[in-house]
Amino acid sequence: MEDIKGIPTVSPLRFYTNARRILENPLPFHHENFEELGDTFILNLGFGRKIVFTRDSALAEYALQKNQKNFKKSDIQTKEVAKYLGHGLLTSEGELWKKQRKLIQPTFNKKQLEGILYKIKDAILAELDKIEPGKPIDILPVFNDLAFQTVVKSLFSSAIGQPEINKLQNTTDSAQRMLAKELRQPYLNWYFKLSGKINEHLEMTKEAREILKKVIRERKQSKEKHEDLLDMLLDSRYEDGSEITEDQLIDEILVLFTAGYETSSNALTFTCELLAKNNQIQEKIIEEVRQAKNLAEDDLMVLYTKCPYSQKVIKEALRLYPPAYFLDRVNIEDDEFRGKSFPAGTNILISLYEIHRHKDNWTDPETFNPERFNESRTENYYPFGAGPRKCIGNNFAMYEMVITIAELVSRYQISEVKKEIQIQPLITLKPKNAILRFSPRK
Numbered sequence: 001m002e003d004i005k006g007i008p009t010v011s012p013l014r015f016y017t018n019a020r021r022i023l024e025n026p027l028p029f030h031h032e033n034f035e036e037l038g039d040t041f042i043l044n045l046g047f048g049r050k051i052v053f054t055r056d057s058a059l060a061e062y063a064l065q066k067n068q069k070n071f072k073k074s075d076i077q078t079k080e081v082a083k084y085l086g087h088g089l090l091t092s093e094g095e096l097w098k099k100q101r102k103l104i105q106p107t108f109n110k111k112q113l114e115g116i117l118y119k120i121k122d123a124i125l126a127e128l129d130k131i132e133p134g135k136p137i138d139i140l141p142v143f144n145d146l147a148f149q150t151v152v153k154s155l156f157s158s159a160i161g162q163p164e165i166n167k168l169q170n171t172t173d174s175a176q177r178m179l180a181k182e183l184r185q186p187y188l189n190w191y192f193k194l195s196g197k198i199n200e201h202l203e204m205t206k207e208a209r210e211i212l213k214k215v216i217r218e219r220k221q222s223k224e225k226h227e228d229l230l231d232m233l234l235d236s237r238y239e240d241g242s243e244i245t246e247d248q249l250i251d252e253i254l255v256l257f258t259a260g261y262e263t264s265s266n267a268l269t270f271t272c273e274l275l276a277k278n279n280q281i282q283e284k285i286i287e288e289v290r291q292a293k294n295l296a297e298d299d300l301m302v303l304y305t306k307c308p309y310s311q312k313v314i315k316e317a318l319r320l321y322p323p324a325y326f327l328d329r330v331n332i333e334d335d336e337f338r339g340k341s342f343p344a345g346t347n348i349l350i351s352l353y354e355i356h357r358h359k360d361n362w363t364d365p366e367t368f369n370p371e372r373f374n375e376s377r378t379e380n381y382y383p384f385g386a387g388p389r390k391c392i393g394n395n396f397a398m399y400e401m402v403i404t405i406a407e408l409v410s411r412y413q414i415s416e417v418k419k420e421i422q423i424q425p426l427i428t429l430k431p432k433n434a435i436l437r438f439s440p441r442k
């Protein structure tokens with residue numbers, strides 16, 4: 001490969017002398033390099049491997065949107081993640097991706113989702129009932145179950161039993177954890193293979209596929225209508241009138257579990273941690289939700305649209321703690337952007353975490369201030385990505401999160417048990433020790 005030009009480089013020595021703390025949490029290391037070297041730098045890992053890190057939103061938009069045709073996802077998603085999940089939307093490229101996106105997009109449009117909002121709400125309420133009031137609890141596992149149940153119930157209504165749901169959730173979690181290990185400790189991959197750990201996880205995903213196959217076949221035979229996402233996906237047709245194959249549908253469902261579950265539960269957890277520090281913001285939410293409930297009666301879409309402040313609270317939490325904190329791309333042909341030249345095959349990591357906290361983009365970037373979204377701003381803000389591969393579930397996620405926060409804050413006063421919000425950057429940006437207290441409101 002030719003060399004990447006016009007960008008300062010971090011040496012392998014600097015990388016390896018910081019290896020231990022990078023493994024723990026790479027974000028401070030990235031931040032120091034951005035501050036010292038500018039908004040784009042090269043990390044030279046040695047042995048001919050180089051990665052471009054950027055927090056330049058112009059470059060991000062160039063790769064994700066303006067010149068997206070020349071940028072594909074890296075092998076991490078299209079090979080490593082695909083090994084466990086198959087080739088669904090998140091993990092496919094080229095013609096397959098295009099064809100699938102066209103087929104699935106209508107299912108996630110606002111109008112279609114309106115019909116399943118009550119399923120989303122029922123799944124949420126059932127999980128919120130499990131919160132133990134008054135005691136310090138780690139809220140992340142509660143939101144993990146809530147987010148998984150929300151996706152499962154939206155897809156299958158009640159066509160799938162709790163033991164199978166547990167198995168699917170466990171498989172999704174384990175595959176993610178295995179993958180995180182493979183990516184963070186590539187020098188141990190020989191051990192993961194020889195010890196049978198990778199095969200063990202591949203077997204688990206085979207069992208998950210069998211569970212899904214059974215649900216799909218029963219649904220096809222029953223001819224009963226459930227008005228859930230599975231019905232919509234089975235009813236959708238490609239341009240030539242054909243329907244989705246069973247295998248492809250299973251790939252897509254596995255992708256929806258993975259893409260839609262951990263991201264939402266992380267975001268909900270961070271939102272609650274931020275709210276615990278801000279009583280006044282909780283009060284504002286309560287007032288908004290009380291008025292919205294009067295106006296909306298039982299119409300959940302009206303409730304959502306009448307809660308603009310709660311939406312801003314979530315947007316602001318996604319700014320400070322974007323669950324997808326990095327987007328990765330590789331350019332197909334040689335490319336050039338504002339004096340920087342990228343030979344074909346350059347790995348580019350776009351840091352949404354840094355773009356969302358850049359002092360040139362935001363006033364008081366470290367402060368939690370939902371009001372900054374009073375003017376509907378979209379620039380320098382990409383929690384759901386950008387361009388044609390933008391998150392297909394962004395509306396779904398916003399409905400789910402607003403309904404959850406509206407209900408939760410109406411029921412409980414959220415208070416902090418410890419001062420600091422801790423993070424664990426793995427495949428997604430995860431909260432760590434999210435211990436909070438939920439006291440019933442009078």
Ligand code: HEM
Nearest residue numbers: 089090259260263264267324383384385389391392393397
């Ligand atoms: C707070 C919650 C969520 C966040 C922050 C989030 C974030 C993202 C981001 C940043 C991308 C783009 C990745 C890239 O360009 O490399 C993405 C893609 C995707 N998301 Fe989400 N997501 C969330 C919730 C969901 C939900 C609830 C679903 C489905 C139920 C979902 C399904 C997907 C799918 C299928 C893709 C791949 C789209 C494609 O490549 O065509 N996401 N998400």
